[in-house]
Amino acid sequence: xAKYPDSFQLILQNVSRxxxxxxxxxxxxxxxxxxxxxxxxxxxLSEGEICYNTWFVTKGxxxxxxxxxxxxxxxxxxxxxxWWIGDIYSLISQKPGTLNIETLEASEAILxxxxxxxxxYADVPKFERFFRIIIxxxxxxxxxxxxxxxxxxxxxxxxxxCLRYPQLVNYLPQKQIASYxxxxxEFFSKMKSRFYKK
Amino acid sequence: xAKYPDSFQLILQNVSRxxxxxxxxxxxxxxxxxxxxxxxxxxxLSEGEICYNTWFVTKGxxxxxxxxxxxxxxxxxxxxxxWWIGDIYSLISQKPGTLNIETLEASEAILxxxxxxxxxYADVPKFERFFRIIIxxxxxxxxxxxxxxxxxxxxxxxxxxCLRYPQLVNYLPQKQIASYxxxxxEFFSKMKSRFYKK
DNA sequence: CGTCTATTTGAATGTACTCAAAAGCGGTGG
DNA sequence: CCACCGCTTTTGAGTACATTCAAATAGACG
Numbered sequence: 001x002a003k004y005p006d007s008f009q010l011i012l013q014n015v016s017r018x019x020x021x022x023x024x025x026x027x028x029x030x031x032x033x034x035x036x037x038x039x040x041x042x043x044x045l046s047e048g049e050i051c052y053n054t055w056f057v058t059k060g061x062x063x064x065x066x067x068x069x070x071x072x073x074x075x076x077x078x079x080x081x082x083w084w085i086g087d088i089y090s091l092i093s094q095k096p097g098t099l100n101i102e103t104l105e106a107s108e109a110i111l112x113x114x115x116x117x118x119x120x121y122a123d124v125p126k127f128e129r130f131f132r133i134i135i136x137x138x139x140x141x142x143x144x145x146x147x148x149x150x151x152x153x154x155x156x157x158x159x160x161x162c163l164r165y166p167q168l169v170n171y172l173p174q175k176q177i178a179s180y181x182x183x184x185x186e187f188f189s190k191m192k193s194r195f196y197k198k
Numbered sequence: 199x200a201k202y203p204d205s206f207q208l209i210l211q212n213v214s215r216x217x218x219x220x221x222x223x224x225x226x227x228x229x230x231x232x233x234x235x236x237x238x239x240x241x242x243l244s245e246g247e248i249c250y251n252t253w254f255v256t257k258g259x260x261x262x263x264x265x266x267x268x269x270x271x272x273x274x275x276x277x278x279x280x281w282w283i284g285d286i287y288s289l290i291s292q293k294p295g296t297l298n299i300e301t302l303e304a305s306e307a308i309l310x311x312x313x314x315x316x317x318x319y320a321d322v323p324k325f326e327r328f329f330r331i332i333i334x335x336x337x338x339x340x341x342x343x344x345x346x347x348x349x350x351x352x353x354x355x356x357x358x359x360c361l362r363y364p365q366l367v368n369y370l371p372q373k374q375i376a377s378y379x380x381x382x383x384e385f386f387s388k389m390k391s392r393f394y395k396k
Numbered sequence: 397c398g399t400c401t402a403t404t405t406g407a408a409t410g411t412a413c414t415c416a417a418a419a420g421c422g423g424t425g426g
Numbered sequence: 427c428c429a430c431c432g433c434t435t436t437t438g439a440g441t442a443c444a445t446t447c448a449a450a451t452a453g454a455c456g
Contacts, residue, residue, distance in 0.1 A: 351443075
């Protein structure tokens with residue numbers, strides 16, 4: 001196995017949380033993966049592009065965001081180490097997407113090309129199961145976030161964010177958190193100072 | 199095939215949009231399905247319950263909603279004929295869920311029990327693919343809705359709703375639409391009268 | 397017909413936004 | 427090493443979108 005990068009052990013661990021692979025299947029899996037390194041603030045995927053890959057982050061942190069008609073950014077997801085990210089809309093429709101993916105620091109990811117993913121589904125059907133499961137989790141997470149946006153105040157959403165992503169709270173620039181919970185950076189700043197007065 | 203209800207043809211059509219089944223697989227599929235009829239405003243699943251089923255609507259219309267700490271309802275999804283619905287969080291975790299599912303009129307659905315679903319995955323792996331695909335679509339839809347909630351005004355969200363669900367706009371009670379787009383019924387009423395003045 | 401719920405309307409309020417300006421902070425080059 | 431630049435964060439005043447509460451009206455159902 002020495003022929004593969006160390007980071008492949010991380011992705012294998014990630015996958016093994018939901019399916020078990022034998023040596024041959026691992027080999028098949030590893031054979032379709034590619035490693036890429038990115039600089040700080042590098043745009044990895046731009047809106048308007050067709051997305052051909054799913055990224056698995058092995059170093060650093062990525063963020064996925066959209067831009068609205070007024071030029072405001074809205075963060076759809078953060079992807080620290082051990083997370084998957086991609087523009088799933090564009091990936092499954094193969095139409096130009098709306099997502100931008102950018103690094104928040106110098107980062108490294110493993111890329112799984114859409115075509116390889118399809119081949120993998122055919123050769124090792126367990127992967128169909130694996131991706132079904134992570135997409136299910138992603139859906140659950142998204143639904144909860146939607147409900148929180150509909151039912152909680154900005155302050156309560158921030159509190160939830162702190163509980164859910166303790167490792168990100170002190171790492172991310174505030175404007176990114178503001179954008180994730182859905183408020184302006186100005187309001188976020190005011191809210192936070194009120195928040196910590198208690 | 200006369201031994202199965204007519205409505206099974208609808209679910210077969212639905213499934214066949216993403217996978218093709220041979221006679222044997224269809225038989226296996228049909229053998230695990232159950233039909234249920236519901237009265238108007240019947241609560242099919244309550245928050246706090248563990249969800250064991252996925253519902254496929256064959257008559258009428260269901261809605262899935264949560265209740266917040268102030269007693270306000272938030273609609274997560276409407277499920278008219280030919281749609282799937284379930285509390286996916288509870289379904290995959292087998293923990294008590296937060297979703298309520300209720301009929302909006304007398305309705306009929308086909309139930310797929312979680313255990314049957316797992317058996318189906320094992321016997322006919324194509325179903326793994328099928329559910330991966332519909333969950334992917336559901337995720338894409340949810341992400342778009344989240345982004346819309348973060349970036350659009352209530353009025354614009356209503357406009358999107360009208361475009362996306364033309365068949366529901368004149369069918370649903372207004373308070374349900376209000377709850378879906380995330381405003382109070384009072385504000386929705388005012389907004390709508392402004393909206394149609396243009 | 398009466399009751400119950402949904403919808404409309406209005407006035408007062410609040411949460412979050414906009415615009416503007418100042419302060420902080422980090423990186424880069426001289 | 428310091429000075430400067432650009433970007434982030436803070437602060438403030440004014441505003442807007444949406445909520446709350448209350449009451450009247452309309453509709454649906456038995």
